[in-house]
Structure formats: C-alpha cells, structure tokens
Amino acid sequence: MVEYYDKELDLALRSIHRASLVTKQILRSLKNNVSAESKADDSPVTIADFAAQCLIISALHSAFPSDQFLGEESAAALRSKESLRSEVWKLVSQVPRDGHFADLAVPKSVDEMLDLIDLGCGSQSGQGRVWVMDPVDGTATFMKGQQYAVCLCLLVDGVQKVGAIGCPNLPFETATSGRKICEEHVDSEGYGVVISAVEGHGSYVRPMTADSIGTAQKINPVVPAEDVSHLDFVGSWPETSSQRMASHEAVGKKLGAQWPGTELWSLQMKYISLALGATDVMVRIPKGRDRYTQIWDHAGGQLIYTETGGVIKDLDGGAIDFGQGRALRGERNFGLIAARPAHFEVIFEAAHEVVSKDSR
Structure with a gap:
C-alpha cells in the first residue's frame, strides 16, 4: 500500500515556502550583495542558512516531536558571535504568522532558536523518520542573486518519502515550459516556485507568492531526443x-x-x-x-x-x-x-x- 503523507507534504510545502520568503527578503534588502561567514570548511554561510534551518525545524518539530532532523548548519557560530546571532534572530522573529502560516511554530526566544538549529546536528544512523534539509543549497550563487534551492526531504528508514524544494529565483514560466534554466535568468518580481514529490505519487510544481502557494501542476515524464x-x-x-x-x-x-x-x-x-x-x-x-x-x-x-x-x-x-x-x-x-x-x-x-x- 502506497502512503500519501498528506500532513507531511502540507507542512513541508508551507515550511519551505516560509523559509524561501526569508531568503528572498535578504536578497532584495541587500540588493544581491550578501555578506558571509566562514564555516570550518571555508564555504560561505549566510544569515539566510541559519534562519531558514531554524524556521523549517521549528514548524516540523512542533508537528512531529518524535521525528529526527539532519541539517547542514549548527548554531556554534551564532553562539560565539553576538552580532551574527542578533541578525538571525531579527529575521526569525519577524516572519509572517497569519493566514497561510498561522499554525507554523516560531521560536519564542534566542535560546530556543539556537536549540532548534542544533536539532539538525543529530541523526547519524539514518533510521526511523528523519527530515533532511539544506537551508540554502548553492550559497555561492545565492550570494550573487542567482539560482539556489531551499531543500527538505523526509526519509523513513533511509527511503525518500516526501521531498519539497523551494527555488525562489526560478520563474514559474521557465519551470513549466521546459526551457533552459540559467543562473542569471531569475524571478526578480515574484517569489519563484516550490517543487515537490511523494513516493509513488509523482512530482508537482507550484508558484510561490508573498502569502500563498498556487495551484499544483504535475510534471510529466520527459521524452528526450533519440540521438x-x-x-x-x-x-x-x-x-x-x-x-x-x-x-x-x-x-x-x-x-x-x-x-x-x-x-x-x-x-x-x-x-x-x-x-x-x-x-x-x-x-x-x-x-x-x-x-x-x-x-x-x-x-x-x-x-x-x-x-x-x-x-x-x-x-x-x-x-x-x-x-x-x-x-x-x-x-x-x-x-x-x-x-x-x-x-x-x-x-x-x-x-x-x-x-x-x-x-x-
């Protein structure tokens, strides 16, 4: 029997939507000139990574308290640097909390924010229900205002069951036309798309707006060139x-x-x-x-x-x-x-x- 995971998909879509809006807000407020901290491997990390991971985990942990989380970021840099911590808390504490987002949990304090981010440092075994996330995949191109992704997947005993990926700079028209995706061709006026799948039920693309997600459009199998x-x-x-x-x-x-x-x-x-x-x-x-x-x-x-x-x-x-x-x-x-x-x-x-x- 194929499971539908309706509740998980709904929360995945809305938490990715909310996190995507935060990343887009950062890009627009800083005119695509995003500052970065350095992680241990010297890759860039921004306030967007921390805020997005916190918000995604906050929504899911409230709904599924027994689930595990596996994310790219830890809160170590935030705990040691007050100015960075304050920037992330400002983002997290000002997210929309009504309408489409009304029942998505938000941390009530800075300490709770840090602890939520660190929940993503767990789950070494890969067994049970594990939410895997990359709050900003493509941080280097995100910092240039190019293509990036806000990513979430539910694994059950190591099997992908639900996936939701926000593409805040990917125009809906491009996503639904089969046209080439370019780093520089971005959705400068809108909020991009969220693309999702549930095992056994196909994949769908939806436009994102400032306060809602549009109607789902199924992604049909592509027939490639014969040659x-x-x-x-x-x-x-x-x-x-x-x-x-x-x-x-x-x-x-x-x-x-x-x-x-x-x-x-x-x-x-x-x-x-x-x-x-x-x-x-x-x-x-x-x-x-x-x-x-x-x-x-x-x-x-x-x-x-x-x-x-x-x-x-x-x-x-x-x-x-x-x-x-x-x-x-x-x-x-x-x-x-x-x-x-x-x-x-x-x-x-x-x-x-x-x-x-x-x-x-």
Whole structure:
C-alpha cells in the first residue's frame, strides 16, 4: 500500500515556502550583495542558512516531536558571535504568522532558536523518520542573486518519502515550459516556485507568492531526443577537490554530445533541471572511493526526479543508499548517473569505459 503523507507534504510545502520568503527578503534588502561567514570548511554561510534551518525545524518539530532532523548548519557560530546571532534572530522573529502560516511554530526566544538549529546536528544512523534539509543549497550563487534551492526531504528508514524544494529565483514560466534554466535568468518580481514529490505519487510544481502557494501542476515524464549526441549534460565545470571534471567531459564527448552543456552550481538545482526536462543527463565521477558527498545535497531532489520517470544509479549500478547518515560514502555509492530510461544504459556504459581508463 502506497502512503500519501498528506500532513507531511502540507507542512513541508508551507515550511519551505516560509523559509524561501526569508531568503528572498535578504536578497532584495541587500540588493544581491550578501555578506558571509566562514564555516570550518571555508564555504560561505549566510544569515539566510541559519534562519531558514531554524524556521523549517521549528514548524516540523512542533508537528512531529518524535521525528529526527539532519541539517547542514549548527548554531556554534551564532553562539560565539553576538552580532551574527542578533541578525538571525531579527529575521526569525519577524516572519509572517497569519493566514497561510498561522499554525507554523516560531521560536519564542534566542535560546530556543539556537536549540532548534542544533536539532539538525543529530541523526547519524539514518533510521526511523528523519527530515533532511539544506537551508540554502548553492550559497555561492545565492550570494550573487542567482539560482539556489531551499531543500527538505523526509526519509523513513533511509527511503525518500516526501521531498519539497523551494527555488525562489526560478520563474514559474521557465519551470513549466521546459526551457533552459540559467543562473542569471531569475524571478526578480515574484517569489519563484516550490517543487515537490511523494513516493509513488509523482512530482508537482507550484508558484510561490508573498502569502500563498498556487495551484499544483504535475510534471510529466520527459521524452528526450533519440540521438544521444543531442543530450544536454548539466554540471558545474570548474575542477573540484572531489569530482573528476575531465572525466565528465570524456563521457559527454564519447557520446558525441555538445560540451559543455548547461552549467548550474547548486546540486539540487541540477536535479530540478533534470526533473523539469530542461537538461537530460548528470554524471558524477569522484576522484576515488574515499570521497563522499553530503546527504542534503541529494535527498529530495532525487525523489523529485525519479517521480518524473528518471533513473539514478551509482557507477556500480546500485541504488543510492540514504540510510548512511550524514554522508553518502564512496565505498557504498561510488558516483552516480541520472538520466532518462531510454538512454541510461548507453550513458552507463560510456561512464564505465571512462572510469576504467582513469583507473589504469
């Protein structure tokens, strides 16, 4: 029997909506010039990350007090820096509390705000009901006023059940037309879209406004071009410490595809582009099996894509294991390929040839 998760989906949509509005408010008030703190790994983190994580957990923890949470941020920086803490508290304490948001819990004090953020530091096992979130995926592009995502996924014993991703800079017209998604083509007047899925029930896109979410429109499976040379690969092309970018290019060229394809920085926005039919293929080839990626960069987005008919497997042909805790480790899931069924096998074979050559 397929469960509907109606209450979970409703709260996921509205909590993501509220968090997305906060991030958009920051962008507009600072004219896309967002200051950042440095985390331990030197990646940028803004007041938006902290405020969004707090608000998402606040709404869900009030409704599901026994559930676990797994988020990217901890409140350590806020506890040690009063000025930063005050900025985040100002955002959190001024969120809308009526109408569409009336029953969404809000922390009553600074201490409660900090404790809620730190609830996301738990759940190492991946078992039971775990809400995984990335409050701002693509912080670097968020700071430029480009594409980013506010992400949430409910895992039950390591299986994706509900996913909701806010894309505050993605125009509804772009999301529903299959047109290319560009970093610079943003919804400057509106509030973007929220895209969701429940396991076994398909994926849907809804426009977000300042005080409500619009009517859901189902995302229908996309039929890609028959010729693999016409497939559009989505990625971010600068070399990283974990991914073999040259190997990604080698797969594309082996298939005769135009290179580079569509460039998007946020990993969750890559899944959204695949789900909407704006791109066709994503390949991720790590530099070794000792590499890992964070679970919040994939949970929810993968569900949304597979619910539109897409296929995702690791480079060994296995399913992605979301029961690993905070990280998806290379020993269990080495890399991945995301593509439509019609072309998956030929892409998989091309990737294997490239990986075999790399390992010689």
